[in-house]
Amino acid sequence: NAGVTQTPKFQVLKTGQSMTLQCAQDMNHNSMYWYRQDPGMGLRLIYYSASEGTTDKGEVPNGYNVSRLNKREFSLRLESAAPSQTSVYFCASLSGGSSYEQYFGPGTRLTVT
Amino acid sequence: QKEVEQNSGPLSVPEGAIASLNCTYSDRGSQSFFWYRQYSGKSPELIMSIYSNGDKEDGRFTAQLNKASQYVSLLIRDSQPSDSATYLCAVISSGSARQLTFGSGTQLTVLP
Numbered sequence: 772n773a774g775v776t777q778t779p780k781f782q783v784l785k786t787g788q789s790m791t792l793q794c795a796q797d798m799n800h801n802s803m804y805w806y807r808q809d810p811g812m813g814l815r816l817i818y819y820s821a822s823e824g825t826t827d828k829g830e831v832p833n834g835y836n837v838s839r840l841n842k843r844e845f846s847l848r849l850e851s852a853a854p855s856q857t858s859v860y861f862c863a864s865l866s867g868g869s870s871y872e873q874y875f876g877p878g879t880r881l882t883v884t
Numbered sequence: 885q886k887e888v889e890q891n892s893g894p895l896s897v898p899e900g901a902i903a904s905l906n907c908t909y910s911d912r913g914s915q916s917f918f919w920y921r922q923y924s925g926k927s928p929e930l931i932m933s934i935y936s937n938g939d940k941e942d943g944r945f946t947a948q949l950n951k952a953s954q955y956v957s958l959l960i961r962d963s964q965p966s967d968s969a970t971y972l973c974a975v976i977s978s979g980s981a982r983q984l985t986f987g988s989g990t991q992l993t994v995l996p
Contacts, residue, residue, distance in 0.1 A: 802982045811892070811988060812988060813972065813986045813987055813988035813989055814928070814972070814986040816983065816984075819982070819983065821982050829983070861927055861928070865982055870933065871916050871933075871976055871982070871984075872918070872930055872933055873918070873930065873974075873984055874930070875927040875928050875929070876927060877926075877927050878926075878927050
């Protein structure tokens with residue numbers, strides 16, 4: 772049981788390049804999330820998917836797109852990277868039922884030069 | 885705007901002392917509250933969840949919730965150097981059943 776996995780762990784991009792961050796969970800959770808974390812700003816929600824086939828914008832969606840490929844996988848795409856997107860990106864999934872406990876992947880550290 | 889506020893710290897306590905971390909939230913209709921621990925360079929890890937007023941204890945950790953005053957706190961008893969981390973408060977606000985709003989975190993250092 773790996774929980775939430777993310778690839779890659781580190782990435783350096785040049786301005787204007789594109790890339791996709793991959794995320795998968797094996798806990799059979801319906802809801803999945805992408806956050807970014809910048810120093811002093813806590814975790815900010817980029818996009819989330821309440822269930823397979825649905826996605827919604829969070830607090831900071833500009834410059835990003837997402838795909839909920841199936842129940843397990845939720846990817847984040849940067850079409851044209853900008854230095855302002857330098858950050859640590861976390862994927863998470865949320866347990867259902869009566870508890871709403873969120874579990875995080877190990878993160879991707881992205882630098883855009 | 886629904887907000888979660890924490891003192892950014894840093895908070896330093898000596899080993900063996902009680903560390904007290906506080907969090908306030910703006911949405912009176914919030915129902916679910918969480919504390920996460922994040923070591924430097926690592927991902928957040930859930931350590932406590934609390935859903936009703938009062939105290940909830942788990943080992944050396946106690947979460948306290950007061951909905952009337954709109955605050956939630958985390959007490960760490962017998963603090964250890966291994967407790968040194970950033971502690972994030974998170975809240976599920978009314979109308980956002982599946983979205984957590986996070987505070988910016990409090991950095992705790994436990995001095996040997």
